[in-house]
Amino acid sequence: MSKTQTKQAPVSEAKVTVYRRMKDLPSTHLLGSGTAMCAGCGGLEALHEVYDVIGAKSIFVNAAGCMTLLSVYPFTPFRGSWLYTAMASAPAGAQGVRDALDILKQKKLMSAEEDMEVVVLTGDGSAYGMGLSSTSGAMERGLDFLYLCYDNEGYGNTGQQYSGATPHAARTATSKGEHGFAGYKKDLFSIWTAHKPAYVATVIGTEPLDLARKIEKAKSLKGPRLIIAMAPCPTGWNFDPQHTVEVGRLAVRTGIWPLKEYVDGNVVHTKVPHERVPVEEYLKLQGRFRHLFEPQRDETMLAEIQARADAYWDGVTQ
């Protein structure tokens, strides 16, 4: 993150948003219940909130991941449409749908009222890896679509093997060694913004007002609009489902998950945690980091993770 790209959010929320306070958030919820998602799924929490703002005039184009199991024949929790593609090519599916809708409107074979918001829905496995090429292609073509990545930092649907989104030191089904995952979480936000799309933002379900404003803004724009929702994952991260909200809030307060948006070439942090909570408060809630605390504290690793979070925020002009 370069300093030049980054600026602080304006203090006064000058832009008109219908979401000024928590009580402004939609009180009726569109996404149906009784899905196959796990208890405490942070991804589903974010999707609920996103869907309430996007609305049912939408088609979700999905790639292989946990949320593929939302629509299992003959049931769906969506009030709008759904197209499952494959793991690598959901943005290309969105391209086909968007182009077809535009052609139908242009040839006056479909009224504008029948149009829909085209939304790609994938996990981090697709977004950070296999689907990156088709996402890049969709952005370079200026595709008018919204992309929601629920990022639970691993291949969750297959039992949480490490992915390009897995943070350093996390234990996963394929990094069970003494020090956990040796790699570092890929900076997808920067990869996406390097394409100069219309909008990129990070969100988390536990900050619903910030999330709603960002989806609202994304909805008001044209072109590629991409959202990464950090998705605390009880089964993959090994914590009790009742702690999803706490884990999510700590991800923000420790500065591990910066809430920010990219628009008009600028990155703005929408919620800067002042007096950042030490990262270990976030880490110690999760079984995937237990080896940093038991049988004895791994001071070196904890210091490294803290230093990386500090270095990130040192680079943010405040």
Place this chain on the structure above:
Amino acid sequence: MSRTLLTGNGAAAWGARLAGVDYIPAFPITPQTEIIETIAKWIDTDEMNARMVTLESEHSMITAAGAAAATGVRVFTATSSQGLLYGMEMLYSVAGWRAPFVLVNVSRGLSSPLTLEPDHNDILAARDSGCLQIHCSTCQEVFDSMLIAYRLAEDERVRLPVIVNLDGFYLSFTREPVEVPDQKAVRDYVGSYDPETTLFRASAPSSQGVAVLGGGPYSYFRYELHLAARNALRVYDQVAEEFGRHFGREHAAVEAYRVDDADIAFVMMGSFATKARAAVDRLRDAGLRVGLVRPRLLRPFPEAHIKRLLKGKRGVAVIDQNLSMGLGGVLHSEVASALYGQDGAPAMLLSFVAGLGGRDIADEEFFEMVAVTQRAIEKGEAPPPRLLYTQAELREVRKLQAIAHVEYEELNRASSANEGDRQ
């Protein structure tokens, strides 16, 4: 109606243009690229009212093709060889969406070794995808098959993608006279696309490509796909017959050439079958009663036509321009399964593999295949599959290897001499 010189690629592009396609997701690959270049030019000059988008891969291209077709527009796309295989996952997927569109595959041998020249291993890898397949042997047939393919794909009893196959170089870049009807005549035949319920609309939400739990629902949908493909046999005969009435050209599911009174029949697909056809005439001149059976439709497999045409033949030589490693020719085993146990089935069914990577099949080789078939009939025993190759070809390969060897040793000698100089 005008008669003009067109390459196979040009004929495919004209087919897409006159069929009135709305959308062309594209990706370049030799020897297909001329098709999308031609269409791009027509769109730029407003001769064609369609939208073309170049995706970043064939996998994405086929995804976009299926997604647009599932949204209710008429779609055309084209690829070849490695591209078809790169998009293979999506060929299977989009067939399951039951969203009709037409894909042209310009056949080219598969890597490795890497080649640009044709054989059918690429298209046969898509054999079980649920996409139907029409195989062409002339540029006229490419154009005509494009129109037939849209009728077949969009028929409510079928609703499946159709692949029109033409051989790289031999058809793709070869100019032949092609009758191109006027726009109105084509529109009268192809009609406009009515997606019925195969669409996404705000007022009519639907879910496509969803997961199922368990073998019951899975088998249900896979059987539906198969039964739709089987429906395509009857639908093909109808739309091909209708094509004949509109344009005066016949394109049966299986072409038969001098088969009625033949003792021995070749079975062969694609443009190389024109070599077999020419050979049939010369074999007839030499007093041998030989004919040619050429399946145009490979999926669905027209076994009733095959059985009827080959009934009572003394011997059949299936010439496969493909090789299933560890088995032999693919078409041979398909023909065998159609004929086995049938009344009047030919006693001798021989397998020959030829034309891989564009390898030519010489006249004398057709004569030799007939001779081998005759010997098998006399002996009452079919030989193992024959892989056609000549002494001359082997000598050429050995020569290449020898040259490389000599060059390598020369270079080694030169570099060690240089080392010596420096010391």
